[in-house]
Amino acid sequence: MSNTRYNITIHTADEYLAGTDSNIFLKLYGPLGESREVRLNPLMKGNFFERNDIDRATIEVPESLGDIYKVDVRSDCMYAGAGWRLDYIKVQRQPTEKGEAQPPESHFPCKEWIDNKRVHTYTVSSGLPISSMLEETEQSYDSGARICVPAHQSTTYTDNISVEVGYALTEITAFKISTNTQLSVQRDFNGSDKMPSLQAALQFALRTERSNSGQMPYMEANTRTVECNVTLTNNSDEEKVYAIYINRQKRIHTITMGDYCFKLPEYLNQRFDGVRELENANV
Structure with a gap:
């Protein structure tokens, strides 16, 4: 079975000091498995995780996880003023079979300051039919x-x-x-x-x-x-x-x-x- 790719969209809130230069890590959970924790920074282009930015990345996994219903987010809180105001995350699996319809896009409203090194877990709120x-x-x-x-x-x-x-x-x-x-x-x-x-x-x-x-x-x-x-x-x-x-x-x-x-x-x-x-x- 070929690798499966997931498109990630992340929005940083439009608030004072909402951006961060820290390393941000993401883990995906689906009914068919879970991914390893992935550092997003090398997958982004430009100056990412800035105030009111919409950043995109693609994560590749060896086998399909199914459609994503839960994500873990973690920051290493590197550098001074490392707090990050995360607004939302969207995850969508790329089609893996010829003729497959566009998979659903899972929406995760976060709306939270991530200013520590612990794992923050979010569950899907919309976009994924359950x-x-x-x-x-x-x-x-x-x-x-x-x-x-x-x-x-x-x-x-x-x-x-x-x-x-x-x-x-x-x-x-x-x-x-x-x-x-x-x-x-x-x-x-x-x-x-x-x-x-x-x-x-x-x-x-x-x-x-x-x-x-x-x-x-x-x-x-x-x-x-x-x-x-x-x-x-x-x-x-x-x-x-x-x-x-x-x-x-x-x-x-x-x-x-x-x-x-x-x-x-x-x-x-x-x-x-x-x-x-x-x-x-x-x-």
Whole structure:
């Protein structure tokens, strides 16, 4: 995969002493990963970061990060009077595929004096479409547990079966809207250093859509037990084998962030859903 470029636009506020000669560093966050911290000064032309200036740069990364929803900004506060009044930042990914529509431009209103060396984090406020649709379903599935009932006997089966509820990160599917290109989340994200980026982006999208509480959804799955209690009678001359089924409520969150769409399953309550006789006892 070829490198992906991001166009950066930065506006310094129109205020007294708003400009700076310090080194300014930027880090980008998208659903498909995050960039390294990049020093912007060598990428600028002329006398940059001056009062009421609009400066532009291009950052190149080895793989697409997706459309940017968060940025980190840092100054080394070099020289006297190093304070910088940052007004806003805009970030737009350059198209990476032939025929791809122009990607959305993420707007980050900052409006803050940066006069220390700590990292200042900003989240997107406009320009980047973020939405979440919800679909609720129920399904019955084979738990994998088996009950063997000998010929002409009755068996009472009681057990607690462990099930997972919560967001199923390993079952995420995704595609790029502008080109309908399927992303291999199963191969490229699960167990890789990219999964935390995807998880954080989906948390941000869910929080943005759900409420303004500022609380991030808890994304890790929980293990619970489902109590199974059943008595089976076999009046035949052969042993019978039964599979135990569990009913689970399922939500599918269809989350759109810019040009990327993710389907994130969430498993809710689960309950014992009876047994099914297996025709092949070896199954």
